[in-house]
Amino acid sequence: MAAIDPIQNKQLMSHDLDSFIEAQGSKSLLRFITCGSVDDGKSTLIGRLLYDSKLLYEDQVEALKEESRRVGTQGDDIDFALLVDGLAAEREQGITIDVAYRFFSTDARKYIVADTPGHVQYTRNMATGASTADAAVILVDARHGLQTQTYRHSFIVSLLGIKNVVIAINKMDLVDYDESVFTNIQNAYQNFAQKLGFEEIAYLPISALKGDNITTQSENMPWHSGEALLPLLDKMDCSNNKLAQGFRMPVQLVNRPNLDFRGFCGTITTGEVKVGDDVVVLPNIKSSKIQSIIRGRDSVEQAFSGEAVTLELEDEVDCSRGDMITAKDARCEVSDQFQVNVIWMSESPLLPGRSYFIKTGNQTLAGVFTALKHKVNVNTLEEEPAHSLELNEVGIVNLGLDKPIPYEIYEHSRELGSFVIIDRITNETVGAGMIKFSLRRAGNIHWHAPDVDANARALIKHQRPASLWFTGLSGSGKSTVANLLEKKLHARGKHTYTLDGDNVRHGLTKDLGFTDADRVENIRRVGEVSKLMIDAGLLVLSAFISPFRGERLLARDLLDDDQFIEIYVKASVETCEKRDPKGLYAKARRGEIKHFTGIDSDYEEPINPEIELDTDSFSAEECADQIILHLEENGFLNAPD
Amino acid sequence: MNISHLRRLEAESIHIFREVAAECENPVFMYSIGKDSSVMLDLALKAFHPAPLPFPVLHVDTTWKFREMIAFRDHVTKKYNLDMHVHINQEGVDQNIGPLTHGSAVHTDVMKTQGLKQALNKYQYDAAFGGARRDEEKSRAKERVFSFRTDKHAWDPKNQRPELWSIYNTRIKKGESVRVFPLSNWTELDIWQYIKLENIELVSLYYAKERPVIERDGMLIMVDDDRLELRDGEKVEHKKVRFRTLGCYPLTGAMESEADDLNGIIQEMLIARTSEREGRLIDTDTSASMEKKKQEGYF
Numbered sequence: 001m002a003a004i005d006p007i008q009n010k011q012l013m014s015h016d017l018d019s020f021i022e023a024q025g026s027k028s029l030l031r032f033i034t035c036g037s038v039d040d041g042k043s044t045l046i047g048r049l050l051y052d053s054k055l056l057y058e059d060q061v062e063a064l065k066e067e068s069r070r071v072g073t074q075g076d077d078i079d080f081a082l083l084v085d086g087l088a089a090e091r092e093q094g095i096t097i098d099v100a101y102r103f104f105s106t107d108a109r110k111y112i113v114a115d116t117p118g119h120v121q122y123t124r125n126m127a128t129g130a131s132t133a134d135a136a137v138i139l140v141d142a143r144h145g146l147q148t149q150t151y152r153h154s155f156i157v158s159l160l161g162i163k164n165v166v167i168a169i170n171k172m173d174l175v176d177y178d179e180s181v182f183t184n185i186q187n188a189y190q191n192f193a194q195k196l197g198f199e200e201i202a203y204l205p206i207s208a209l210k211g212d213n214i215t216t217q218s219e220n221m222p223w224h225s226g227e228a229l230l231p232l233l234d235k236m237d238c239s240n241n242k243l244a245q246g247f248r249m250p251v252q253l254v255n256r257p258n259l260d261f262r263g264f265c266g267t268i269t270t271g272e273v274k275v276g277d278d279v280v281v282l283p284n285i286k287s288s289k290i291q292s293i294i295r296g297r298d299s300v301e302q303a304f305s306g307e308a309v310t311l312e313l314e315d316e317v318d319c320s321r322g323d324m325i326t327a328k329d330a331r332c333e334v335s336d337q338f339q340v341n342v343i344w345m346s347e348s349p350l351l352p353g354r355s356y357f358i359k360t361g362n363q364t365l366a367g368v369f370t371a372l373k374h375k376v377n378v379n380t381l382e383e384e385p386a387h388s389l390e391l392n393e394v395g396i397v398n399l400g401l402d403k404p405i406p407y408e409i410y411e412h413s414r415e416l417g418s419f420v421i422i423d424r425i426t427n428e429t430v431g432a433g434m435i436k437f438s439l440r441r442a443g444n445i446h447w448h449a450p451d452v453d454a455n456a457r458a459l460i461k462h463q464r465p466a467s468l469w470f471t472g473l474s475g476s477g478k479s480t481v482a483n484l485l486e487k488k489l490h491a492r493g494k495h496t497y498t499l500d501g502d503n504v505r506h507g508l509t510k511d512l513g514f515t516d517a518d519r520v521e522n523i524r525r526v527g528e529v530s531k532l533m534i535d536a537g538l539l540v541l542s543a544f545i546s547p548f549r550g551e552r553l554l555a556r557d558l559l560d561d562d563q564f565i566e567i568y569v570k571a572s573v574e575t576c577e578k579r580d581p582k583g584l585y586a587k588a589r590r591g592e593i594k595h596f597t598g599i600d601s602d603y604e605e606p607i608n609p610e611i612e613l614d615t616d617s618f619s620a621e622e623c624a625d626q627i628i629l630h631l632e633e634n635g636f637l638n639a640p641d
Numbered sequence: 642m643n644i645s646h647l648r649r650l651e652a653e654s655i656h657i658f659r660e661v662a663a664e665c666e667n668p669v670f671m672y673s674i675g676k677d678s679s680v681m682l683d684l685a686l687k688a689f690h691p692a693p694l695p696f697p698v699l700h701v702d703t704t705w706k707f708r709e710m711i712a713f714r715d716h717v718t719k720k721y722n723l724d725m726h727v728h729i730n731q732e733g734v735d736q737n738i739g740p741l742t743h744g745s746a747v748h749t750d751v752m753k754t755q756g757l758k759q760a761l762n763k764y765q766y767d768a769a770f771g772g773a774r775r776d777e778e779k780s781r782a783k784e785r786v787f788s789f790r791t792d793k794h795a796w797d798p799k800n801q802r803p804e805l806w807s808i809y810n811t812r813i814k815k816g817e818s819v820r821v822f823p824l825s826n827w828t829e830l831d832i833w834q835y836i837k838l839e840n841i842e843l844v845s846l847y848y849a850k851e852r853p854v855i856e857r858d859g860m861l862i863m864v865d866d867d868r869l870e871l872r873d874g875e876k877v878e879h880k881k882v883r884f885r886t887l888g889c890y891p892l893t894g895a896m897e898s899e900a901d902d903l904n905g906i907i908q909e910m911l912i913a914r915t916s917e918r919e920g921r922l923i924d925t926d927t928s929a930s931m932e933k934k935k936q937e938g939y940f
Contacts, residue, residue, distance in 0.1 A: 025834045030644035098801065101775045102780045103828045110646045112826060122804050131805035253659045255918045257692035265688070267656050267807075296651075297685040306644045308655035308688070321663055345803050359808055364664070427812040429802040488930045 009055070012454075026107065030233060033114040033129045035157065036139030037149040041170045045139065045208035046102055046115050047080025049230070052215050061090075074290070077467070080208070099129040101281035108234040118151070123156060123378065123392035125343035127432060130160035131418070134238035137166045137229070142175045142205070145185050151192065152378045158196040159341060161414055164238055166202045167230065172221065173207040179223045195381055202232055245408075246330025247271035247279070247590075248416065250362040251323045255310055263294065263310035264319055266362065269415040271327060274302045278328035279313070282406035286317040287328060322363030324406035324416075329583040330590075332416065335403040335438035337510055339373070342389060342397050346423065350389035350397070356430070357422040358401060361415050364422075365405070371398040371479065398439060410434035439511055455640060457537030461495045462639045465534040467527075467559055470543040471552060472569030472608060473598045476582055477578030477615040478543040481569060484624040486541055494637065497533055499526055500543040516594055520551060527555035534563055539636065547603040562634075567627065568609040571616050573598045647835055651684065654823040656807060657786060658688035658770070662819055664811040665768040668696040669761075669823075672725070674710045675887045676843055677772035679717075681824055683841050685770070686721060697724040699769070703752035704729060705740055705889035707865050713844040726764070730756035739889045741795055748889070758794050761818060768811070768819045777830045781788065788823045792816035833907050841930050847906060849883040849898040860894035885910075 034042045053637070102113040114123070114129030130136065136157040139152055157165060167189055175181045182205040193201060204213055204558075205224050212218035213228045226232070246367050248270045255263040273279075277290045303309045311325060322628055326332055344350050350369060358367035375386040375395040389395045402635040410417030421431035446467040458465050468485070470478040479500055485498045512518040526542055533540045546552050556564040576598065577585040588596035595601040611630050613623040631637050644652075661668050670685060672678050680700075689695055700714060718725040730738075733751040742747040761769065775782045785801050787809045802810055813819060824832070836843065853864045854873045862869070864877055869891055871877070882895035883906070900906045 015909055019835055021907065024830065025838055026645040029649050098783045101826065102782060103776045103826075110831075115906045128803045128805050132807075159802050170718055212796055224809070252656065254687060261691060263691075265659050274929055294690060297690050299925075304644060306649055308652040308659075310690070317678045357812065359810060361806070361808055364812075403782060414806060418806050418808065420803075421806055422810055422812055427810070427814060429804070429810045432803065432805045 016527055024105075025321065027108065027110050029110045029112065030135065030236065031114070031133045032114045032135040032158070032233065032239065033116055033126075033133040033139055033162070033182070034137045034139065035116050035126055035129075035153040036168075036170075037141060037144070037147045038140045040139035040141045041208045042115055042139055044080045045137070045168070045170070045206075046113055046310045047216075048208045048211060048214055048610050049113070050102060050104055051080060051171075051213045052211065069598075077309050099125050106230060111233070120152065120378075120392060120485060123152070124343065124432075126153065126156055127160060127343045127345075130162060131155050131414075131432070133160075133162055135164040135166070135233070136162045137168050139168050139170045139208075140185055140189075141183070142169050142171045142181050146188050146192065148313070148379045151381070154193065154196060155376075155378055155381055155394075156343075156465060158198060161410060161434070163197075163199040164236055165200070166204055166229065166232060169203070169205050172205045172218075173210045173213060176206070177212075177218075177220045179221070182221075182224070191220050200236075201297055202226065204229060204232065211530075245270040245412065246332075247273045247277070247325075247327040248408075249273070249309070249311065249325045250360075250406075250415075250416065251281075251319060251325060252362045254320055261312070262316075263312050264325060265308070265310045265417075267308045267419065268303060268305050268323070269361075269413060270305050271330070272302060272304045273309075273311070273327075279325050280328045280331050281313075281317055281319045282324045282326060282331060283334040283404045283537075284318060284323070286315075286319065288313040288315040288317050290314075301390055320364075322405070324362075326406070327583075329580065329581055330585045332406050333438060334406050334409050335405045336401045337370075337439040338399045338401075338407075339436045339439055340397055340399050341410070341434045341436060342369075342395050342421070342431050343433075344389040344391060344393050344395070346428060347391055348423075348430070349391075350421075350431060352388075352397070353426060356400070357420055357424055358419050358433070360407075360419045363405070366402040367421075368400050369397045373397065374436055396436070399433065407435055407438070409437055418471045418507070437513075454535045454537065457535070458640050461537045462637075463494050463537070463539060464638070464640050465537050466539055466565055466631075466636055466638045467530045467534060467555070468541045468565050468567055469546070469555060470541065470567045470569055471609075473571060473573060473576045474545055474596075474605055475579040475581060476571040477613075477620055478545075478569045480620045481567075481613065481615070481623045481627075482541045482543045484620050485627050487639075488624055488628060489539060492637065494539055495537065496539045496541060498541040498543065499529060504529075519548075520554070521556055523551040527558045530555070531558050534559065539631075545597050547597045547601065549604045549606070552606065565611065565630070566606055566609040567611045567613065569613050569615060569623075571614075575616055647817070647831060647838065648829055650694055651687075651835070653807065653826065654681070654684045655688040657809070657821060657823040660809055661770070661811065662689070662695050665819075667762065667764070667766050668768040668770065669766040670694065670696055670698045670770045671772070672698045672700045672714070673772060673887075674700070674706070674714050675772070676832060676836065677774065677824060679841050680827075680835055681770065681772045682717070682721070683825060683839060693722060694724070695728050696754060697764075699728060699764075699766075700717075700724045701728050701753060701756045701760060702729045703756065703889050705748070705752070705868075705891060706843075707846055707863070707887065707890045707893075709846050710844055710887060717842075719771050720804075726760070727831060728756060728760035728763070730759055739868070740889055745821060745892050748892075752889075761794065766818060767813060768821055770821050771928050772824050774824050774827050774829070774832075784825075786822050786824065787811060788820045788822065789813070790818045790820060794818070796820075826887055829910065833903075833910060837903050837907065844887065845883060846884045846887055849881050849901045849905070851879050851881050851896065853877045854882055854895055855881050861896070862893075863890055863895055865890040889930050 016597045034045060036042055104111050113134055114597045116126040116129035138153055142279050169185050171184050186203045206213040212220055215228055215230050217228050223560055249266040249268045251264045251266050253265040254266050273290055274517040275290050275293060279290060280287050286527050291312040291314045293303050295303055307404055350371045352372045355366055355368050358365045372386055373396040374383045375389060375393050377384055386395060408416040417435040419433045421432045421433060470482050472478050482498055486498055489496050504526060510523050512522050523546055530540045530542055597603050611627060658873050685694055738748055738751045768851050785804045789802055790796060816862045854861045855864060855877055861882060880897055883898045884893060884895055898909060
């Protein structure tokens, strides 16, 4: 029996225990899941890995041999499955009903294997095992080829965000190590897997029972040139380049033992952090700097993704469990409405409209599934209409939370895009969810017939209503000038209202994204709301990039000619990028935001704006005064005739 | 930068401690004095540094622990200023329950399992940290990190809560509790590596020393006090021995060893061919015995 024994060999060779321990301690960790149909041999494969890597102790091997004789299914041979089927109920039934975690190591890596059940009624257990796995080994019985379960398991694995998979075509010994059997299955799977978004798929013919292509290349299959399973896993690259995403740490706990110390505890999910870094606490957008970093009992200068740390901030900012500390120039989104994938795990079905507890990585919230879009047939991947989600079903659902949370979509971050669903009565974990994207949904529209006309409303306000439409690049100063102008007008007793991305995106245009169609709809709505407010007699300040002339014309056309004042807030892209108050240019440069105006999307300058402000040369104060002057000169700050 | 597997395990354990501190009302740290407990305590202290441990520590004393263990417990309590609760099942003491008179099964059930339930009921703990690892034993390989217990402290292995990512459901009803295992994903080798790396203090029983032992039922049993009466043909010998696991001294087998420092222990462990729990008598009944004990409320 081919057996490697990395631990002993190395130790006997070197005699240098300290350096050996150091080498052991600095190995990387790979977590993988094994899955496949009921009799595809998952437990046998893991038993084989443990046995071949000599990680079984003598007494375990003796107990295994004894049990193999007593209840095994392999005659006089060792039944490796007995090693891993731990619960008594499982051994009696000869199946695996729960996730078992197993540990072994090679020279290169430490491994944690999640051995998961194959039956459809244990889909939830499989999802549990997949949720923490970096890679998946999907077993296929060479005699039976791809089965419904192969499709389902592959789908669950891809749904849970695993990008690296090994398709291990097992029991090759029972098909005489026939290459054509392997090739046919490989071709069929390649065809199917196109829909799944895996990044790396390796195909491997094996026999877990006989040990072919497990630790070393099989002599029985010289036609297969690829590496055996263990060397393949040793070299697998599952890093997901987390550094590029910028620093994020969900605050798990506030540590305040006395008045002199206030530390924010959490695990860094992405990026790295250094003392002195500028940070922002979300969702309330409070800025500060990192004052100190504690890891274990040590104060450190820098900490990395994956480390559990305690951070002190320089300022007394409001920050508690559930918040997120992020890099100032790479902060993440905040929302309370999402479209999500849900795997349902309870006997009582998911019902839209019912309230559940939603637990994210660092807080528990109340949530309601507002709409069940459809469910996915886990065997065919087809979408089907649904009114409820039953046990082990997967669906696309809209979720509303009782407060906004900082988040990433699941595809970008497992830690920041995932949640579990808890029944409020039984406290059971009834489902698992993954954020697909944030929703922006419009509220209900109520129309009240006017009893008093626009002129009458304007009269008692001593002003002539108008839409002051600020357009310009992100960072040009639209909001700053609008804000200042509103203060000045307010001080003069004028009735104003400001519409900007910050307030309309939370409600009015919640359901809209950044496609061209959505941008147009966004401006149409803002234009319509401005129209109503002008009807109410207000001076409406609208601050939107609104890069396209067509959109601005749309807003203008909704109003009377003299009610629309286009204000071009002019600043060069270089200036705006230097200011970058929301860190958006940095994100766009990294490719995290597509179609960003000024970077990879055009801004069409206004041809004949009513007012043009040069924020490169003039201060916000001066710009606001320039507008006031225009308003005075054109009679907007007096009652209409 | 990718952090090493030990740092990943460390961070995972710290995350678990903090999650319990944030969400549970009345947690307790189950302290068994052994190496796993020592590592777990070190991780807990790190999770909340510079604050002291935000929960009490509980030791269920069966009255048959090695004397060196009790001395070490008191030393650690003082060193870290722990809020240490020691619980002894007084009913068991009154009935003179012991491993030598009643056998390991009855002794463990009364003094350990029942004693633990008494303590949990008495102080109404809603979460109890334990040092169990998934690599120790087959039924533990399938246990959750947050393992739900009914108000009778029973574990239902077939009805465990799904546990995804690092999101832990801590919600329970009054009277129910969770057992929390921050070391779930550590292996024995990881534990030893971490002890060395972080220079964690251990009870001296792990290091080989000349100790008085007898041979009984194929195991070397240390004569820790005069309650251990010699049977016919048994005689006390002084051998250089150490212990791989610790428990009640009449139930814990010693191994002959020259390893009197950490490197020696790790070296011996690396070439050992006998799994850790073999030194514990309680496992030897049936292959599913641990699962059965856990269903009944054993930690």
